[in-house]
Amino acid sequence: MNQILIQFMNGITYAGLLFMIASGFTLIFGVMRVINMSHGAFYILGAYMAYTIQKQTGNWLYGIIIGSITVGITAYIVRLLVSRVKGDLPQTVLTLGISMMIADLCLYIWGGLPRTVGEPMFTSTPIPFAGLTYPAFRFFVLALALVVGGTMWYMLQRTQLGRILRAGTDNRSMTSALGINIDRIFTLVFILTGFITGLSGAVGGTYIAFGPGSDFSILTYALVVVIMGGMGSIAGSALGALIVGLVDSFGRAYVHEVAIFLLMGTLIIVLAFRPRGLLGREE
Amino acid sequence: MKRFVRVSAVVLFVFFLCALPALAEKEEKPIKIGVLAVLTGAFAELGQDSVDGVKLAFEEYGYKIAGRPVKLYIEDTAATPNVAVDKCRALVNRDGCQIILGPLSGAEGLAVKKSADEWPNATIIVSASAAEDVCRRGIKPNVWRTSFCGDQPMFPLGIWAYEHGYRKVITIGEDYAFPYAHVGGFLKAFCEKGGCVAAKYWVPIGTSDYASIITELPKDADCIYLTLSGSDVISFLTQMDKFGMMGKYEIFGGATAIDAGTLTTMGEVVEGIVSGSIWTGEIDSESFRSLDKRYGALRGRPIGLFAGLYYRSAMVAAIALEKIGGKVEDQAAFRKALGSIDYQGPVSRITFDEFQQAKMDVFINEVKFVNGEWRNVIIETYPQVSQFWTYDPVEFQKQPSYSRNFPNCPCK
Structure with missing residues (x-):
């Protein structure tokens, strides 16, 4: 029983991180119909920045903040480039190119050794949980994901910006015909996404090592979560992250040889019954 | 008489001109060595180390062995077996490499071994790939391994x-x-x-x-x-x-x-x-300290496994080349020289067994x-x-x- 409880905890704390990674990805897709292939590169850029700042100042919080802001700015630049290109597919390919450039720059600046961001002091004492000392940092990640998710939910459901965003997701041309500057909204979404992804990179990089190649494994996880939950739906990402986290955790513990198969198998079953993902809507 | 001297001078000069390229060629025809390493993706750091290792070795020879310059051709295999085979093919057929150092990762080594019959005029010295069967269960005359077999250490x-x-x-x-x-x-x-x-x-x-x-x-x-x-x-x-x-x-x-x-x-x-x-x-060992120092000057940390492995393979190739006076075109002689190698490297003595796999400490x-x-x-x-x-x-x-x-x- 204890063992199952622990694996459940492993699953939902991992899901917290996955949700933070996937939420930005799904937001961009929902509003702009762009599959942002540089999402994984955003993640490692945030992680690398946090690593450097943490190392220089010894303060984890500074690392997290600078990491998030750097990626926010990078996302703004990417948005400027993307807006010069017309059409969903060329935009997607452009982001793929940008992803490779960022990854190569990271390799050039930080070298290829895998790294982790130094842990903050406030989570250095493990918490007893189900007969085990459980790392406090994982609880912190879960709490942070809840805060990020809650804020996003509030923003989307309760604010004017959220109404515009939802309207834009439903019908882009109609929304701009109503006199709303949709370009400005797009830019805002990109910056916000960059910020959240940079944050998840900095936080994730604290307990998951990152290096060259991590960008693509992160992108893969983001894609699985988002496709399972439904492209463009924040609640879908949360649900998708929860399923992926739990399947991954239990799979790895009890049938580790086929853990990936199990994960993709779940995805295929979901898509067989709900081709647009669990909470995806018909066009 | 004057005319005879003049004519013979001209003839001699023409002969000299004709011989020049041949002379020059004999002087400068390079030994072409291909390096297969992983330079992108998750193993990028290992690949960079590998290339460093090869360069550190040939620097000791001033990129010149038995009077012939050494020219390096470096290719990225992306840790993918079929890419490794394609790059090996390109190095041999396009660039004319006679010696291949690499590849780096497990399955790549096996793939290159399986295709090795394609390149009878090149010798592949597997530098880091540690897959089991590279030098077991059937060997290829042109595939040697200075790296370890996966289970060996x-x-x-x-x-x-x-x-x-x-x-x-x-x-x-x-x-x-x-x-x-x-x-x-x-x-x-x-x-x-x-x-x-x-x-x-x-x-x-x-x-x-x-x-x-x-x-x-x-x-x-x-x-x-x-x-x-x-x-x-x-x-x-x-x-x-x-x-x-x-x-x-x-x-x-x-x-x-x-x-x-x-x-x-x-x-x-x-x-x-x-x-x-x-x-x-x-x-x-003196040679380890100096190698570690040179690597440290380059990368600012102690030298690791992959730089060491590629350094070893490059040194073994260089020693065998010296033995045969740099005549790398005679591949049979080169392989024979490899077989008789007894090299005291920075950390270990290296000899080959009858399966062309190195024995090491x-x-x-x-x-x-x-x-x-x-x-x-x-x-x-x-x-x-x-x-x-x-x-x-x-x-x-x-x-x-x-x-x-x-x-x-x-x-x-």
Whole structure:
């Protein structure tokens, strides 16, 4: 029983991180119909920045903040480039190119050794949980994901910006015909996404090592979560992250040889019954 | 008479002109050496180290062997077997390389071996790929290996672990050919002594979250044998540390898991970890110190396994080339020279067995803090280990290839 409880905890704390990674990805897709292939590169850029700042100042919080802001700015630049290109597919390919450039720059600046961001002091004492000392940092990640998710939910459901965003997701041309500057909204979404992804990179990089190649494994996880939950739906990402986290955790513990198969198998079953993902809507 | 002198002078001059290119060619026709390494993706750092190793070796010769300049052609194989074969083909057919150093990762080595008949006029010196069958179960005349066979350095570690009182092991490895052989060598020795396996975990390359494995580790085991590389080993050890599990089990590392790069990143977390390798961070030899210093000047950290492996293969090639006066076109002579090599490298003496696989010293290393740096320090040396350890080669090659389930000896 204890063992199952622990694996459940492993699953939902991992899901917290996955949700933070996937939420930005799904937001961009929902509003702009762009599959942002540089999402994984955003993640490692945030992680690398946090690593450097943490190392220089010894303060984890500074690392997290600078990491998030750097990626926010990078996302703004990417948005400027993307807006010069017309059409969903060329935009997607452009982001793929940008992803490779960022990854190569990271390799050039930080070298290829895998790294982790130094842990903050406030989570250095493990918490007893189900007969085990459980790392406090994982609880912190879960709490942070809840805060990020809650804020996003509030923003989307309760604010004017959220109404515009939802309207834009439903019908882009109609929304701009109503006199709303949709370009400005797009830019805002990109910056916000960059910020959240940079944050998840900095936080994730604290307990998951990152290096060259991590960008693509992160992108893969983001894609699985988002496709399972439904492209463009924040609640879908949360649900998708929860399923992926739990399947991954239990799979790895009890049938580790086929853990990936199990994960993709779940995805295929979901898509067989709900081709647009669990909470995806018909066009 | 005057006319005769003039004519003969002109004739001589024309002869001289004709001979010039030939003379010049004889002087300057380069020895072309191709290097196959992984320069992008998860193994990029290892590839960079590999290229460094090759360059460090040829710098010692001033890029000139037996009067002929050495020209390097470097290709990225992306850790993908078919890319490695394509790049090897390009190096030989397009660039005219006569010697290939590489490839780097397990399956690449096997793929290149399988296609080796395509290039009878080039010799491939496998520099780092440690897949089992590169020099076993059928050999190719033009495929030699200066690197270790996956199980070669692990037989001694398995025995060492047993002799130091460890009986129940948990193995954790990535799910592909190299860790199968690496884990396999350890278990073959460990099980035959009388040890047993409490649990085996195989994870895909690039696994990031190990919490579910760490919280599931059998409590009655006394040690963990670890064959993870790159970011995987860093994630695993970081999370072990956060779960407060680092002291609960003795950890034994494979050659790639507890290498110089891991030590640089992890520092004190890995203090005291014992690993088996054909490389080390501290040995009493002049050539090692100077190599380590030159590498340190380049990258600012101690020299690791992959730089060492590629350095070794480049040195072996250079020595064989010197023996045959640089006439690399005579591949038969070159291979014969390889076969008779007895090279005292920075950490180990190198000779080849009849399967064209190098014999080398194997070290049991322990992580210690030396002069302000974390280094692998030798605690025991097993000299001149063969790829078949103490087994009979014929009998040995009859056993199945290493896999997830072979060898195995589950605890009762």
